[in-house]
Structure formats: C-alpha cells, structure tokens
Amino acid sequence: MKIAAYCRVSTAKEEQLDSLANQKEFFEAYARTNGYELVRVYADEGISGTQMRKREQFQALLRDAARHHFDLVVVKDISRFARNTVDFLQSVRALKELGVNTRFLTANMDSLGESEFVLTLFGALAQEESANLSRRVKFGKRLNAQKGRVPRLLYGYHRVDNFQLTICPEEAQVVRKIFALYVDQGLGCRTIAQQLNGLGYVTKQGCPWTPSAVHRILTNPTYCGHLVNHKYEVENYLTGKRKKLPPQEQFHHPRPQWAIVTPEQFAQAQQQRQQRAQVREPDKPPGRYSARHLFSGLIVCAECGRSFCRKTYTYANTRVYWKCWGNDQGLCANRTKIEEEQLVAAIRDHVSECITNLEGWKQRVVNEVLDHISEAPREESELERLTQRKKRYERLYANGIIPLEQLQQELVEIQTREDALQVKRAGEHRNEAEILAQLEGYMRWEGLERADVAKLVEKITADERGEVQIFFEGGWYDFSS
Secondary structure: OEEEEEEEOOOOOHHHHHHHHHHHHHHHHHHHHHOOEEEEEEEEOOOOOOOHHHOHHHHHHHHHHHOOOOOEEEEOOHHHHOOOHHHHHHHHHHHHHOOOEEEEOOOOEEOOOOOHHHHHHHHHHHHHHHHHHHHHHHHHHHHHHHHOOOOOOOOOEEEEEOOEEEEOHHHHHHHHHHHHHHHOOOOOHHHHHHHHHHOOOOOOOOOOOOHHHHHHHHHOHHHHOEEEEOOEEEEEOOOOEEEEOOHHHOEEEEOHHHOOOOHHHHHHHHHHHHHHHOOOOOOOOOOOOOOOOOOOOOEEEOOOOOEEEEEEEEOOOEEEEEEEHHHHOOOOOOOOEEEHHHHHHHHHHHHHHHOOOHHHHHHHHHHHHHHHHHOHHHHHHHHHHHHHHHHHHHHHHHOOOOOHHHHHHHHHHHHHHHHHHHHHOOOOOOOHHHHHHHHHHHHOOOOOOHHHHHHHEEEEEEOOOOEEEEEEOOEEEEEEO
C-alpha cells in the first residue's frame, strides 16, 4: 500500500525543527515495519495548526490525494493534523470523498472506520488545547510587556537581553537623518526611503528601505526615550486576527537613556504627520502627501477639497501651471489654472512689501549670521562638555547612586541645551558679501525648496471662479489668477 505522512511544528525554532526531523524518521520507520511504501512526507515548518489556508504542504497533500498518488495518510496525532475542529472535519471529509483513509497513530483511529462523532470529539479536544495554549502565550506576553520587554530587532539599537537596549551609533545617525529630512526639509516617507537607498543604507535585516520602514521609525516613541508595549493583542486565536489596544491598556516605560532624538523632535514629526494626512477637507478622504514640487500639497481646490497637481506644457516655451487633480480626473468642475511663475511672483512681492526697511532688514540678517559663525568654536567645546556630563550621569544611574527621576531630569536639560547649540552651529566661514548674495538669492526664490515655502505659506485655495487666496502664517492675501 502506498502511504503519505503529514507532520507539522508551530514555530521555526531550532528545537522545534529537530522535532520535525524526528517525526519524519518516525514515519519512515513505521512504513518499513508495516511493509508500506512511503511516497512522501509532507511537513509544514513554523506554521500554526489553527489555519488551514496557510499550510502549503497540507494543501499539496490534498492536491496529490486528488491525483491518487497514495491510499493512506498517516498522522502521529490529531493536533498535528489540525487544531481547528471545522478545518479538521472538512479535511477528513475531503480525503474520504477521494477514497483516502486518514490514520491517527497515537489514538489508533482511522477516518474510514470511526464515526464523525468520535472524530469531532477528538478534534474539539485538540482545538481546546490550542485555546489553552493561546491563553498561556497571551498571559506570558502581557507579563513581559509589563516588565518592559524590548523587540528582537530594532533599528538604531543593539539588543543586550530581553529588557535592555544600547544605542548603535552608526544606525542612530541614520535615524536622526530620517527625522531631519521629515521635519526640517518636509520630505515624505517615499522620498526619504529613496534617498537612504541612494546613499547605500540598508535596514536592520539588510533590506532596502521602504516608505513603511521609514514610517515605523517616525512613529516609534522608543527613539525619543519612551518604550510602549502591549499595543496589539490577538483577538481570535483561530484566525490570528489582532486588534489595537487603547492607550490606557498599553504599558509605558520611560527610557531616557535610549533617546536618539529629542521628545520635541518626535512631537514635531507626529504633528507634521497629522497635518500631512489632512491634505483634503475634514469630510473628504485624505490624499497622499507629496513634497516633490514647490507647491505640492499646498494648493487646495475650494470646490472639492482635493489638492492641485502640477502640469507642464511645452510648445515654443515651457509653461508650468497647477490645476485641480479632481478636474484632471473628471471628478470636479473647477477648471481654474494657476501659473506657477505668477504665483511665485505674487508671494515674493507680497513678502517684500511687508518689509518696511529692506536694506536695514538685510543688514540685520547678515550681522546675525556673522555673529553665529563667530561663536562656533565656543559652541564646539560646550557640546563636548555636555557629552561628558551626560556620560557621567548615566554612570551614576547605572551604579545606583542617583534615581531614575533625577537621571531623566538631567538628560532632558542636557538634551535641550545640545539642541540649541546644534541649531546655532556654523558650517563654512563666509564673508559678508557671500551671505548677502545668498540672502538676495533666497528673496528671488532661487534655491528654495517645498519645505521653505511651507514655513511661509499655510495653504492656497482656488475656486471655480478663478479666485485664489494665499494663506500665510500671519494672515491671508488675495491673488487672482
């Protein structure tokens, strides 16, 4: 008789895979002892028995049974076959319809010889065993979450043990770069991922960066020294469906010594993330944030609430204009087009009019930049002193000399001072003429990026009558296209 064997282990851990190898040896010995021809051993590795659709080898067994490759399927135990009573009975019935018997060796049962009542009873026991296991696992995870268990892999850190992390300096620099590109330059997750890949950076697992990987960095409070556990819980052990738990059921653990960015930087990232999600009006579905062009995401249709998209047309000359994305797709009646060159000129002229003494204002800006450059050496030495001070307090806390509250207070104070100094640090030494030339270039909108425009312009609206309003941070300005 030709037989097939099925075995399964629920995790891919080494000891479980050893168990899988033992199960295979058991079936080979069983076939030799009973004079059967063992056609194949179907083995699922690291797969739960509660969901049949995820078990590729089991699905292959059913397909081969339909082709009549064997007459008998042997399984060591019912729990290895399925821990879901419904799936268990459906699989047994499917094999019976194909004329294939299923034999469970530890229970000494054959599917063709036993009533469905007995099979259902044993299947229900296997499912209840799975339910009890799920409850024990859930309890253990909750207990570890209360103690502050850390993830197995977390970019920017080395895992010391189940509850301790240390900062990885090289990866920490990338994390700071991600926050700087997002908060300071206004780039989106997709663009940031492209830049990181272009620079040759890879994730913790050696994979290319993706927008979702960047998003996880930006939304993980661990990077500002605050570990949050127990955020999700398995709602149904049979389907594996998870649900997000409310904040009051999550576990919060202050870990200031793990901070890579400041709490203020993290809060700014969350604020920007919420603002970018509100590309359309509150009662409209959100659009995708973009920072590709000067006015990406800033021009909003007053009729449908969708963003304007940038268009170029070249005949004798190149024309760059903005129009409602909804109208472009046939979803909105707003046919207003805004010429980009005219829009830039209107904003530039309005800003110039707001400066009453232009020459005096430019001189003040130049003087402030020069003062900033002259302070650079002193700032470098103070930054070094703050770094040594931070290390000293961390050693005091590690040796149990000061409590956690005092460490947190001191680190926050040091970090605040470091942030202020970093903002003031100078790059290259430049003379007054160079600074003035760069300032005048900015005033002509030369070299400005979308993030620079967003600091000045809150939003721009345009209706179907062609009325365009520019909302600045301190008020609004009417501009007719």
